[in-house]
Amino acid sequence: MDAVVIGAGPNGLTAAAALARRGWKVVVLEATDRPGGAAWSVESTLPGYVHDVGAAFFPFAHDSLAFRDLDLAGAGLEWRNAPHESCHPGIDGTSATISRDAEVSARSFGADGPAWHRLATWMKAMGPRLSEALLSPLPGIGPALRLGPINLARLAWAGLGSTATFSRQHFRTAAARRVIPALALHVDLGPDDAAGAGLGLVLGLLASSSGFCIPVGGARAITDALLRRITEAGGEVRLNQRADRIVVENGKPVRVSTTTGEDYPVRRAVLADVGPAALYARLLRNVPGMGGTPRQARRFRYGWGTFKMDWALSGPVPWTAPDARQSAVVHAGDSIADMRRFTRQVRAGRLPANPYLVIGQQSLVDSSRAPEGGQTLWAYSRVPSHLPDGWASQREFFADVVEQRIEGLAPGFRSLIRARYVAAPPDLEAMNANLVGGDLGGGSARLAQQLFLRPFFPWFGYSTPIRGVYLCSASTHPGAGVHGACGFNAAMRAIAEAR
Numbered sequence: 451m452d453a454v455v456i457g458a459g460p461n462g463l464t465a466a467a468a469l470a471r472r473g474w475k476v477v478v479l480e481a482t483d484r485p486g487g488a489a490w491s492v493e494s495t496l497p498g499y500v501h502d503v504g505a506a507f508f509p510f511a512h513d514s515l516a517f518r519d520l521d522l523a524g525a526g527l528e529w530r531n532a533p534h535e536s537c538h539p540g541i542d543g544t545s546a547t548i549s550r551d552a553e554v555s556a557r558s559f560g561a562d563g564p565a566w567h568r569l570a571t572w573m574k575a576m577g578p579r580l581s582e583a584l585l586s587p588l589p590g591i592g593p594a595l596r597l598g599p600i601n602l603a604r605l606a607w608a609g610l611g612s613t614a615t616f617s618r619q620h621f622r623t624a625a626a627r628r629v630i631p632a633l634a635l636h637v638d639l640g641p642d643d644a645a646g647a648g649l650g651l652v653l654g655l656l657a658s659s660s661g662f663c664i665p666v667g668g669a670r671a672i673t674d675a676l677l678r679r680i681t682e683a684g685g686e687v688r689l690n691q692r693a694d695r696i697v698v699e700n701g702k703p704v705r706v707s708t709t710t711g712e713d714y715p716v717r718r719a720v721l722a723d724v725g726p727a728a729l730y731a732r733l734l735r736n737v738p739g740m741g742g743t744p745r746q747a748r749r750f751r752y753g754w755g756t757f758k759m760d761w762a763l764s765g766p767v768p769w770t771a772p773d774a775r776q777s778a779v780v781h782a783g784d785s786i787a788d789m790r791r792f793t794r795q796v797r798a799g800r801l802p803a804n805p806y807l808v809i810g811q812q813s814l815v816d817s818s819r820a821p822e823g824g825q826t827l828w829a830y831s832r833v834p835s836h837l838p839d840g841w842a843s844q845r846e847f848f849a850d851v852v853e854q855r856i857e858g859l860a861p862g863f864r865s866l867i868r869a870r871y872v873a874a875p876p877d878l879e880a881m882n883a884n885l886v887g888g889d890l891g892g893g894s895a896r897l898a899q900q901l902f903l904r905p906f907f908p909w910f911g912y913s914t915p916i917r918g919v920y921l922c923s924a925s926t927h928p929g930a931g932v933h934g935a936c937g938f939n940a941a942m943r944a945i946a947e948a949r
């Protein structure tokens with residue numbers, strides 16, 4: 451094999467597809483009995499109700515250079531958008547909503563409509579250049595120059611600050627002020643964290659342009675399209691093959707062995723879609739020439755845990771806020787103060803009393819997700835990875851708290867529930883070894899682990915001290931999300947170095 455890819459998550463599969471289409475012979479080894487990592491869908495509640503196990507909304511669906519290179523639409527992937535992208539209702543009855551139509555958003559932002567309109571217009575002017583700059587490998591001078599110095603300066607200025615400061619500076623109403631902090635809380639960035647505004651703003655801008663796209667058939671449709679691209683180019687994916695060791699001879703990888711005793715010879719490269727500790731301290735254990743990287747990898751920090759739920763419903767959620775009834779994603783985070791409290795509680799290792807939630811309504815626009823008359827609902831909160839007495843005794847209790855939280859914004863919700871599925875942090879990690887402590891982001895998104903510091907300096911460019919071994923998971927730049935950029939950029943690096 452020219453390349454062995456370890457891990458069949460979206461980054462591993464993107465790397466494999468990109469290499470296979472450029473003539474490399476590629477095999478992907480996947481530890482579990484299915485491909486896709488956190489981009490997969492199952493009937494977790496009742497037959498006929500299709501739920502995404504992890505990723506569910508895809509702001510980079512159209513602008514990812516990797517997905518464009520692979521022409522995933524040509525491989526059968528179909529995207530849909532809801533009438534609204536992200537609704538932010540409060541328990542006080544107010545709401546602000548991001549739509550792809552700037553006029554519609556501006557109306558929903560009320561007194562802050564002109565402020566939102568200015569942001570959406572700015573995004574329109576940047577267009578796909580923003581995604582290109584975000585997803586390119588570092589230092590990314592070309593994409594940065596194409597974005598332009600004024601846009602760069604504006605993004606950096608806004609991006610380095612906290613979401614609380616950004617919101618107070620730009621908006622006057624409580625409803626508008628809860629939008630950007632709620633978007634940054636997708637990862638472990640609370641309202642007062644430095645650089646939180648960067649992520650919150652970028653997600654808001656992407657929601658206003660491409661939107662939070664929904665794949666027809668579920669997140670597994672993305673995986674299916676990637677698999678199609680791999681197999682049609684002669685590559686293969688082997689399931690139930692957990693990589694155990696990368697064997698290095700004369701400073702080069704020569705084979706990958708699995709826990710079941712199989713060996714996969716390597717001619718050119720190994721690309722690892724795993725966490726930094728899994729690569730540097732486990733797969734490459736006892737390899738000479740690694741310097742301090744195993745120690746650096748062990749110091750890599752993961753973000754908070756994730757508490758994920760699916761519901762099979764007998765009808766649409768009766769949100770009090772009318773926009774929420776037509777929104778792909780609904781965010782529950784009442785105010786900056788509420789999200790600040792939430793952040794404090796999670797950081798202190800306590801269950802949040804009033805959980806912040808990201809709630810997805812995929813079946814609103816994709817009827818293949820639920821039987822006639824039914825609806826699906828998907829949600830997650832961020833929680834401590836570990837609890838003093840363990841998660842087992844708290845799972846169902848906290849699931850009730852989450853349902854109570856939604857009921858507060860949508861009275862009558864609970865009466866629609868036909869079945870629910872609950873995954874606490876240990877359940878997520880058992881499903882996928884990359885979700886360490888239930889962190890959905892492949893590592894903390896705080897400033898100390900961004901850009902040139904992801905996963906750690908100076909190994910931010912996918913390479914490792916072993917020539918021909920690359921790290922290509924979400925633990926590398928540009929981080930979390932299904933955009934394939936980590937895998938694609940690593941594959942391009944491998945090709946360049948092989949030359």
Ligand SMILES: Cc1cc2nc3c(=O)[nH]c(=O)nc-3n(C[C@H](O)[C@H](O)[C@H](O)COP(=O)(O)OP(=O)(O)OC[C@H]3O[C@@H](n4cnc5c(N)ncnc54)[C@H](O)[C@@H]3O)c2cc1C
Nearest residue numbers: 457459460461481487488504505506507693890924931932
């Ligand atoms: C609950 C949840 C919600 C999310 N929501 C969104 C969202 O809405 N939008 C979005 O864009 N992103 C979302 N994400 C994040 C997104 O799913 C991840 O950032 C993305 O899947 C990372 O891709 P990856 O290929 O790096 O790793 P993963 O998807 O984690 O896949 C890694 C794969 O490697 C395999 N593996 C690990 N170790 C080995 C080994 N030793 N040998 C062989 N195989 C191995 C694993 O089994 C797994 O299949 C969410 C994630 C979760 C968990």
